[in-house]
Amino acid sequence: MGAPPTQAATGRPARPGPGVPPADRALTRPRRRLLAAAAALVALAAVGAGSLLDLRTPAPTPASAPADEFSAGRAYADVQVIAARSHVAGSAANDQVRAHIEQRLRGLGLETEVQDTVAPEAGQLSGAAGGATVARVRNVVARLPGTDPTGRVFLVAHYDSVQTGPGGNDDAAGTSAILEVARALAVGPKPRNDIVFVLTDAEEACLCGASAFAASHPLAADGGVVLNLEARGSTGPVIMFETSKNNARLVDVFGRAAPHPVGTSFAVEIYRALPNDTDFTAFRDEKFVGLNSAYIDGGAIYHTPLDTPAAMDRGSLQQHGDNALGLAREFGRTDLTDLRAGHDATYFPVPGGLVRYPGWLTLPLALLAVAAVAALGWLTRRSGRATVGRLAAGFGLAALVPIVVAPVAAQLLWLAITTIRPGYAELLDPYRPIWYRLAVLALAAAIVFTWYALLRRRIGPAALAVGGLAWLALLGVLLAVAVPGGAYLTTLPALAGALGGLVALRTRQTGPWPVVAVTAAAAVGVAILLPTVVLLFPALGMAMGGVAALVAVLLGLTALPVVDLLHPQAGGQRGLLALRARRLAVLPAGAAAVAAVVLAGVGLAVDRFDADHPAPTHLMYALDAGTGQARWLSRETDPQSWTDGYVDGVTDVGDDFPGLGDAELRAGPAQAANLPAPKLDVLADATNGGERTLRLRLTPQRTARLATLHVDTSTATVLRAEVAGRSVPVEARDGRWGFGLVFHAPPQEGVEVTLTLRTKGGQVALRAMDASDGLDALPGFRPRPPGVGVVGSHSSEMLAVARTYPL
């Protein structure tokens, strides 16, 4: 774009003379050129720093903060009570947490009740069991009545935790934030709209609490605005990462009313591609609109015993609460009757706020960027800075090389690091990921610098810069069609780059203007792409560091004219000076390559596993009460040495333990523990017109987190099924146990199941299983040494007992 021509690019001597546009003369002197490079880099660094500072969390305010404000200090007192220990749905610990929440909301003078019901899984009605997943749930629901309601605002968080950890962040953060928001709202002026506080149960198991509330609570009957608060880590900015469809008006309120609005329409697209789910899934329904927010950095502790209150970054809690309170107040006074716009917005954070524009502008903007880059290419050729052939080379292959090479290199780097440290395989992210993230960025920079230094003389700076912008513009069009929320990432930098280049080309004077123009254009790329890189690392984890590397390369492509200033003006100097300048030009590439290696090494040295940062391992125990055979099982694909002491090869356990969901697991022999299988009592058995109806009661004989029941479909076909009085979908899957159901948080008195079957002549075989948590009391179990931890998963530390009942 505005880059000066080289001899190679123009085929003419590039010594300043009549053939060289006046604008370029200013930069032919090496000292001036270096000065311009330094100034441009300082400006870009300042823009980058500003963008990153904008992502910082606010300082947590103390418990003495004014009563109408959110205080992380006050909320944290609730975090400590809620996350004192693991409190999985159905446990006694969860009963205590619920009692605390109820008492806090009643204490605020709010109408408070517990919704106690049985509900199916949200989103998908058939679970891994090939039948249905249901749970007994108890949601705490409180209402702050509005003065003249136009609708309802729901603040939602789940109060249950996983079995493997106390849930200090997930989701004591959301629950405590909502209690503190409720307090601040209750002391202030009454809102116009109803505000409903919904603390859900059994989110971790099946999103069943939210599903129960959305589907059957009277306060949910007319729908409304849902604000869901989550945490999938321990620190970092709170990101608004999911919205209901046609979100333009909601995003507008978010940009205006959230004090720290961090969110991008690209995150919405990323999230859809991830296998994660939250309570918000239950509200993806015509009746509801809403926003879903979470902080996600520090993912190493997610769902593990380390997710304690002490692990929480209270700045993240403050941001969660500040935003939730601001949004609750604004939605509390907004007319809620018409919040669904006709379109989605494109939005992203910049220092000082949230940029947003209507989604229908996405494709026109993308096409405009293509046209602008084409115009730049045409003018570049006309001004003699590049031939058609070189422009084609710059676009055709040259610019594509770093776009492909950098992500592949980043993935290979992580493969090398996990080979050295296999324990990383079971972590969402390392405990101290910063060194590895910087290594990936240095690697991407090394690739861009090397590529540029190698091709600059052959193809020319102008052709390479235009080629890079052309790829950005083209990606913008592809994204606009396939992933519209992410199109701004490449469209806007391409547009800015093309305009900057055009300005630089047309500036007919000596002086700083060409450099100012290309630097300003690169600044747009930095402001948009740098926060994206920084947010992508925790969102996807190091295992997908290649995606961040890709975005880093795109950022590099927007800044090529600035990178070019680090290189000598071709033909600008002669002899020794030129040689010295050319040597200087390989410095950035070399420095970045060395930095990548050093940073990866520092990461390996600093982020070692120890008692406070253990290598997570996955182990469970399964006992067949019919045969007396017991096994250790693990989901680790490449078992670590501690796990290796329990399991050997991969075994198919699908026949014996269909309730575990996974057929293939690592397994090893174990001593049989003296544990009772769940009881299956026949309450009624009637055959009528070829259909046999069995009314059964499945009763765990110990404190169980879940119970499952499967039907051997070689003995009978399941026609209809009812669990706790509600019919569930009957959807046969392959294999012996073609029908099954999972019941989370089963009550002590058991679960009633009614099956209507077409039998195949003989007895019907049913397989009953229940599962509790904690392996400590099992014969043959040796406690983990320091440095060996527990994987944050829904099945680690699980203890399952199963047996078959022929009826």
Ligand SMILES: [Zn+2]
């Ligand atoms: Zn969770």
